[in-house]
Amino acid sequence: MDNCLFCKIIKGEIPSAKVYENGKILAFLDINPVNPGHTLVIPKTHYANLVETPEDVLDEMIRAVKKIASAILQATGAEGFNLGVNNGKPAGQLILHTHFHIMPRRAGDGLKHWPGKPYREGEMAEVAEKIRGEL
Ligand code: AMP
Numbered sequence: 001m002d003n004c005l006f007c008k009i010i011k012g013e014i015p016s017a018k019v020y021e022n023g024k025i026l027a028f029l030d031i032n033p034v035n036p037g038h039t040l041v042i043p044k045t046h047y048a049n050l051v052e053t054p055e056d057v058l059d060e061m062i063r064a065v066k067k068i069a070s071a072i073l074q075a076t077g078a079e080g081f082n083l084g085v086n087n088g089k090p091a092g093q094l095i096l097h098t099h100f101h102i103m104p105r106r107a108g109d110g111l112k113h114w115p116g117k118p119y120r121e122g123e124m125a126e127v128a129e130k131i132r133g134e135l
Pocket residue numbers: 005014016029030031032033040085086092093094095096
């Protein structure tokens with residue numbers, strides 16, 4: 001994809017702080033981290049989002065996440081991490097090249113969890129039924 005920032009990073013046209021690479025996967029530091037060590041894991045082939053990414057590529061991505069996350073914890077002294085996917089513009093996806101965020105976390109780092117809101121009476125069963133119907 002000519003206009004894709006992450007494809008340009010893969011091609012070396014834009015610099016990045018690479019932390020891991022294999023034949024199919026590249027991982028580099030997010031330029032605007034929630035905490036130092038925040039890493040983006042991307043496939044070297046362009047897919048717009050998670051849903052459009054083939055299963056075998058997702059397998060490679062999640063295997064890389066496991067490997068890199070352990071290294072991030074060791075290297076930064078973080079006590080945990082969040083694994084994030086913003087899938088689609090309404091979910092906050094800015095770069096339309098599928099990616100996982102590995103966000104190292106420390107107790108008391110101030111990052112808030114997303115807020116939850118309760119279902120109304122009967123809604124939960126209804127929604128579950130609708131989703132099951134699509135699977
Ligand atoms: P998303 O909202 O999930 O699409 O996240 C895109 C992420 O890419 C954001 O967290 C940005 O900070 C990050 N980002 C944007 N440009 C660059 C860049 N040149 N190098 C590294 N990370 C970047």
